Amino acid sequence: MQEQKTGFLRWPRNNPMVKESGAMHAIQKALRTKNIGLLLFLVLVWVVISRITPYFLQGNNILLVLDQTATVAIAGVGMTYVIISGGVDLSVGGIAALSGMMAGICITKWGMSFAPALVLAMLVGVIVGLINGLLISYFNLQPMICTLGTLSAARGLTLISTSGRPIFVINPTFNLVGNGDVFGIPFPVIIAVLVFVIGHIVLTYTEFGRYVFAIGGNQEATRLSGINVKRYKTMIYIISGFCAALVGIVLVGILGASEPTVGQGLELDSIAVTAIGGTNLMGGIGGLVGTMLGSLLIGTIKNSLTILNIVSYYQQVVIGVIIILAVLLEYFRKRRA
């Protein structure tokens, strides 16, 4: 148990219990370290698929994988915060759609420019997150039920606002956000990397990040240590709402329109990548590196099944199996440790 760590990939240091001998032992040790197993598995999938189809490793396709991974990864960052704190946020898909719709209305109906539209759209996500956080922290609603409610409400509001029709968004900056690139790297990927890096730094190195883990590990002990648990829990749901709104913006850019049905299943995908990444669904343990690897794994598999011309229905089965395998692996890893 000793080398089980939270957060960034860490090797056991100066641990007298671990003998440094033999390749087999090194592998075993590595498997016991968080995220290494997942990384190896990801590499293995890459090797196998590139053997089957050389198209996989071509530059364009790799960028496509990353591009397709970006939205889930961004939502996964917020979800990882929520799940480490012992909660769950089912409303992210609804928030993404509502924020995207807000952006569309601002640009197309109200004739705003990019910056104020962006601010208002993000604000929508933050407000829904705030509502989630307040209800869960101050009124003791169960996170699953509360966010299920806001998911439905946000989705409904989105549909009401345009009577269910999409709004086309013709704006060069939005187009850049969705489809542009910097030195060939798609913009959504850059956003995802930024969100990940900031999210990781905050979670690992800041006071706030420590409280996220402490609340998920033992909320009562944290409260009794004189920490304002309610305030921090509210902030955590705001972060999740913020990330979800960002996904909504990126999707508007990609699609060139605000689609009211966008982001369906985003909550389940982001929970899946968080779980695959080794974050404990009961809270207290986890990290964003795992979530990123999980997002890449899901993105890779979706992409390769597509280029292998496998019907998308099968993709869902494969992804389901992988989620279960990942959690099983975690179980065995823990048992061996």
Place this chain on the structure above:
Amino acid sequence: MDTILRMERIVKTFPGVRAVDDVSFELERGEIHALVGHNGAGKSTLVKIISGAYQRDGGDFYLDGQSVNFSDPGQAIAAGIHMVYQELDLIPFLSGSENIYLGQSRFHNRLGFIDHRNKLKAAQELVKRLDVEKIDLTIPVGELSVSKQQIIAIAKAISANAKIIIFDEPTSALNESETRKLFDIMRVLTKEGVTLILITHRLDEIFDIADRVTVMRDGKLIFTRPVNQVKKQEIISTMTDMEGLPSSYERSTPEFGPTLLNVQDISVSKTFHNVSFDLHKGEVLGLTGLIGCGAIEVARSIYGASQRDSGEVKINNRPIKKGNTEDAARKRLAFVSDDRKRDGLVVMGSVKTNISLTILDQISRFGFVLRKKENQIVRQMIDKLRIRVSSEDQLVSTLSGGNQQKVVLSKWLLKDSEVLLLCEPTRGIDVATKREIHHMIRDFAANGMGVLVVSSEIDEILETCDRVLVLYEGQIIGEVTYNDFNRAKIINWMYGE
């Protein structure tokens, strides 16, 4: 007389203690047998052996003349031994009748469906047999009073043909009339030939209801006697040392500083009433009483861990908002719970993250935790309190109870707390570490803190405190200072004498 249960030379040891030491115990059929003793006297262990929750290490156990070996509570229940716990093990969402017949397939018809009407009728008859007022057996038991839930728990035992029912502190949550009703039911049960064991700390009850009483102490059975041949005072003095004081630490500050903590008339309904006291700089104040006397709840509500109904708490003359732990901690009040795992530690976390939890805001710059400073502070604390760890990154779940407690203390010492509220500070801790912690408590006071020690262990109180308040049934019944420490007086107060 007809002996239903006979135990001979029963021994049960746990690492470091002989919880039950060579105990021979008998139950006569149809009697009410009271079992009394202080915490750790071995009475819970003994009944857990009877009810199959523990297995004995040595000795013989006969039920109706047959030697028995229960490997789990299910076997004891099958043999007719039931337990009615203080925390009733009913399922709150299910109705009374469903709870009574839970796990019995008696009312399943041929198709496997449940015959609800007959089940309810049978349950109602059962409750009527106990000769009590009507209880609605169709609503979830969670909506019933504790007293009625208890009756359902008893009915559940009867429905499974209980021969022996063990009651664990059954009256602690009941008022007087409910207690009388329970005793009526107990008498009905004995008339039907059921044998009862009653564990209680309310000694007066024994004389109301029991036929015989057994007193245990330090794992040994001291005596078993008919209640009419024993006096309450004799039971109290048998349960514990009435004489002598432990070798104490020197009380170096007979003159205390100004009042640090002022508690004014605080109450929590059904738990404690109008508790007031002052705690001074440099003073160790003890708050003691039997389990369930409300002492721990007093400390919890002072800190804000749980709500209080009325009253005021001031630290350094500044009032503390009720139920607000952030406010209390900021005003330098510290709270160490009696339940480390539930309230004290983030069990998945490391020694470091647990110790620094209270002071992260002080060792952060622009929100970033200053890791070097954190490591340095944590290491200092580990050295100072001599916490035995391989590194500050060790998980707290792998530490011994004593070291875990030191981790909890560390986080409050770092916060520069002025007043420490310590609930059962050495519960579940080995003797050596216990002494160490007692020493620390004296040191804290010597360094100008005010310490409130809430403990049901009288030796702990006598060893560490300058002054002691005794709580009985939620009220302060007595107060004594170090110079007048008298074990007998304190113990008698604990029992309401």
